[in-house]
Amino acid sequence: MSVKLEDIAKATGFSVPTVSRVLARSSYPVNAVTRQIILEAARIMGYKPNLSARSLRTDRSNTIGIIADDLLSPFTPRIVRGIQDYLNQYDYLSLIVNSDWDADIEQEAINTLVSRPVDGIIFVEYSHRTFSRVLEQSKKPHVFVHRLFGTPIKNSVVPDDEYGASLAVRHLIGLGHKRIAYINGPENWHNAKKRFTGYQAELAAYQLEFDSAIVQPGDWEFEGGYQAAKNLLSLDQPPTAIFSANDLMALGAIYAIQDAGLSVPKDIAVVGYDNRDFTKIFRPRITTVIMPVYEMGWTAAELLLKKIVEDQEDLDEIKIRGQIQIRESCGADKSLITKDELGSATVVRRILLNKQPES
Amino acid sequence: MSVKLEDIAKATGFSVPTVSRVLARSSYPVNAVTRQIILEAARIMGYKPNLSARSLRTDRSNTIGIIADDLLSPFTPRIVRGIQDYLNQYDYLSLIVNSDWDADIEQEAINTLVSRPVDGIIFVEYSHRTFSRVLEQSKKPHVFVHRLFGTPIKNSVVPDDEYGASLAVRHLIGLGHKRIAYINGPENWHNAKKRFTGYQAELAAYQLEFDSAIVQPGDWEFEGGYQAAKNLLSLDQPPTAIFSANDLMALGAIYAIQDAGLSVPKDIAVVGYDNRDFTKIFRPRITTVIMPVYEMGWTAAELLLKKIVEDQEDLDEIKIRGQIQIRESCGADKSLITKDELGSATVVRRILLNKQPES
DNA sequence: GTGAAAGCGCTAACAT
DNA sequence: ATGTTAGCGCTTTCAC
Numbered sequence: 232m233s234v235k236l237e238d239i240a241k242a243t244g245f246s247v248p249t250v251s252r253v254l255a256r257s258s259y260p261v262n263a264v265t266r267q268i269i270l271e272a273a274r275i276m277g278y279k280p281n282l283s284a285r286s287l288r289t290d291r292s293n294t295i296g297i298i299a300d301d302l303l304s305p306f307t308p309r310i311v312r313g314i315q316d317y318l319n320q321y322d323y324l325s326l327i328v329n330s331d332w333d334a335d336i337e338q339e340a341i342n343t344l345v346s347r348p349v350d351g352i353i354f355v356e357y358s359h360r361t362f363s364r365v366l367e368q369s370k371k372p373h374v375f376v377h378r379l380f381g382t383p384i385k386n387s388v389v390p391d392d393e394y395g396a397s398l399a400v401r402h403l404i405g406l407g408h409k410r411i412a413y414i415n416g417p418e419n420w421h422n423a424k425k426r427f428t429g430y431q432a433e434l435a436a437y438q439l440e441f442d443s444a445i446v447q448p449g450d451w452e453f454e455g456g457y458q459a460a461k462n463l464l465s466l467d468q469p470p471t472a473i474f475s476a477n478d479l480m481a482l483g484a485i486y487a488i489q490d491a492g493l494s495v496p497k498d499i500a501v502v503g504y505d506n507r508d509f510t511k512i513f514r515p516r517i518t519t520v521i522m523p524v525y526e527m528g529w530t531a532a533e534l535l536l537k538k539i540v541e542d543q544e545d546l547d548e549i550k551i552r553g554q555i556q557i558r559e560s561c562g563a564d565k566s567l568i569t570k571d572e573l574g575s576a577t578v579v580r581r582i583l584l585n586k587q588p589e590s
Numbered sequence: 591m592s593v594k595l596e597d598i599a600k601a602t603g604f605s606v607p608t609v610s611r612v613l614a615r616s617s618y619p620v621n622a623v624t625r626q627i628i629l630e631a632a633r634i635m636g637y638k639p640n641l642s643a644r645s646l647r648t649d650r651s652n653t654i655g656i657i658a659d660d661l662l663s664p665f666t667p668r669i670v671r672g673i674q675d676y677l678n679q680y681d682y683l684s685l686i687v688n689s690d691w692d693a694d695i696e697q698e699a700i701n702t703l704v705s706r707p708v709d710g711i712i713f714v715e716y717s718h719r720t721f722s723r724v725l726e727q728s729k730k731p732h733v734f735v736h737r738l739f740g741t742p743i744k745n746s747v748v749p750d751d752e753y754g755a756s757l758a759v760r761h762l763i764g765l766g767h768k769r770i771a772y773i774n775g776p777e778n779w780h781n782a783k784k785r786f787t788g789y790q791a792e793l794a795a796y797q798l799e800f801d802s803a804i805v806q807p808g809d810w811e812f813e814g815g816y817q818a819a820k821n822l823l824s825l826d827q828p829p830t831a832i833f834s835a836n837d838l839m840a841l842g843a844i845y846a847i848q849d850a851g852l853s854v855p856k857d858i859a860v861v862g863y864d865n866r867d868f869t870k871i872f873r874p875r876i877t878t879v880i881m882p883v884y885e886m887g888w889t890a891a892e893l894l895l896k897k898i899v900e901d902q903e904d905l906d907e908i909k910i911r912g913q914i915q916i917r918e919s920c921g922a923d924k925s926l927i928t929k930d931e932l933g934s935a936t937v938v939r940r941i942l943l944n945k946q947p948e949s
Numbered sequence: 950g951t952g953a954a955a956g957c958g959c960t961a962a963c964a965t
Numbered sequence: 966a967t968g969t970t971a972g973c974g975c976t977t978t979c980a981c
Contacts, residue, residue: 236974247974247976259950277724277727279701284642284957288975302671308662325686327670347653606968621966624966624967646959648973
């Protein structure tokens with residue numbers, strides 16, 4: 232059926248191990264001429280290694296498992312893409328399982344992946360981090376990316392939310408705002424806590440007074456942002472700018488401001504957080520802090536591969552910093568607006584323009 | 591290290607094959623008592639089959655490969671989720687590779703996957719469908735989901751765009767509109783052609799005149815929709831409703847209408863296509879035809895598994911119908927507005943409300 | 950630098 | 966119904 236080492240050995244007159252040493256890129260010394268002959272034969276015959284056999288023998292599969300809470304979560308595909316692109320450089324592939332925010336399914340996913348030929352596991356946006364005896368016993372390296380709850384743990388990659396919040400606030404201060412409101416996320420999310428901390432720290436750094444009257448609780452959702460902004464507008468001294476802990480609430484806030492007959496950014500500036508897709512198409516286009524999700528995925532993959540290949544020891548939580556994406560909702564001068572990276576829609580268009588798809 | 595069949599054989603006194611017959615759920619007859627003993631031992635000892643070994647022996651891996659143009663494309667994650675959820679029922683997992691809209695990378699991806707232990711391949715939103723000798727030789731079953739270009743081919747799953755367009759137009763007609771404009775997509779996309787056909791057919795079905803003056807070309811993008819609507823508004827007899835071939839152009843159209851001082855849906859009704867995420871949060875919330883992407887992925891997985899397990903013969907192109915999602919931009923009575931399925935954000939919230947995440 | 954032998958863990962074929 | 970034997974394709978000793 233398919234070409235195997237034995238076929239190439241027969242065709243070239245060398246033994247199977249020698250052929251293996253060449254084709255598996257072993258560091259074992261092989262005569263240069265021999266190598267050439269074998270390489271050529273393999274190319275002509277179309278040799279593809281049987282990775283099951285190799286994996287059985289070496290206990291390495293060049294495959295890692297990803298357990299994501301849900302591939303459809305807003306950040307997950309981009310995190311996964313970051314992981315995949317890093318892995319791709321080293322001929323690793325990824326197997327993806329969803330845990331659907333459920334501790335039991337998560338355990339099941341771990342069990343599934345552990346018995347699979349995977350060299351390690353990345354947990355993406357996992358909410359539970361339930362202890363798994365199976366996982367520990369398997370000794371498979373595993374790392375975490377974008378943990379949503381809990382205290383910092385080793386081998387995890389997270390966004391630097393405090394830094395991100397400081398960027399947003401600093402930008403607004405630079406624009407001349409002195410009364411900057413904050414719409415928070417739910418308190419049990421440490422993302423929200425850190426962003427709040429960053430907000431406060433940055434105000435302090437510029438000697439601006441912290442006023443709890445212009446800090447509103449939020450729920451991450453559109454409605455929460457809308458209500459929060461409404462509350463802020465009804466204050467005796469309403470803020471001139473609002474920093475929202477996420478984009479969805481920022482969107483709600485913008486609608487609330489517009490519903491009150493005011494304009495964003497002319498009357499009130501708004502900055503969001505996350506750089507969700509809709510911030511680019513909504514008007515005014517929303518200034519936001521970029522969640523460095525791609526880089527987080529990339530870094531998590533890097534860490535995992537180091538653990539697999541180089542036996543990298545456990546590392547403390549790694550924080551990744553995002554940039555601020557300046558658009559229209561903050562009222563910055565147009566010349567300051569940062570260029571968006573290419574979106575996939577643009578790539579599609581490039582195909583259409585430059586290449587003729589075959590019919 | 592890890593428990594294998596031999597260990598269980600020793601522990602129970604039975605032979606390795608007998609243990610295998612029980613634990614691999616073979617249909618081979620085994621004494622009920624024996625089965626119980628072995629099952630119990632396996633449970634206690636924590637047996638996990640080594641799938642590399644099994645795969646080497648059986649030439650089956652319970653893994654399929656997915657080649658997607660880009661995991662970050664708007665539809666891809668949902669298609670993939672549909673695939674995964676179907677596979678999950680049969681203990682199959684999926685390996686995902688991106689081809690980045692590039693024919694060479696696509697070939698590379700095919701080569702990679704073919705040498706991997708995968709039982710079949712699903713091409714998601716592939717644009718090239720270049721012939722691959724390697725793929726043909728491998729004899730691995732493969733199916734296509736959401737092909738973007740080209741004529742219908744066997745073993746592919748696509749949306750029924752003509753039907754979807756007819757739903758949109760029928761809905762607008764039901765709302766009393768008689769002059770319904772159409773904003774098209776690029777002509778070399780058969781999605782666009784089919785939607786146009788559906789538009790025309792539905793007008794005809796209701797004896798409404800087709801007027802090419804209110805058909806505008808488009809580019810799938812925001813700008814194209816904006817410009818198209820502007821053109822339509824400048825007509826002597828502007829339409830009372832606009833059906834846009836996708837949501838992004840519908841959004842552009844809505845902005846153009848609003849910029850002209852008119853209101854959606856009061857002055858002009860707008861219906862989009864795709865049910866992209868932003869249509870739910872934008873105001874007015876956009877009525878749109880649902881791309882049945884999840885179901886398409888599900889169906890593609892079903893087809894592939896049938897080919898793998900039951901040697902299902904080649905099937906003609908399978909068309910999947912989507913529903914219309916009635917929201918605000920069409921001006922339908924509020925009681926007609928269809929409920930959105932749960933989005934992942936809602937699921938997150940459920941966690942927050944019902945469960946206490948451990949700290 | 951190359952080859953012979955062994956074996957990774959499993960299941961299919963053949964025996965009993 | 967259970968056990969014996971063989972071998973999937975590969976890489977790793979260990980000889981030479």
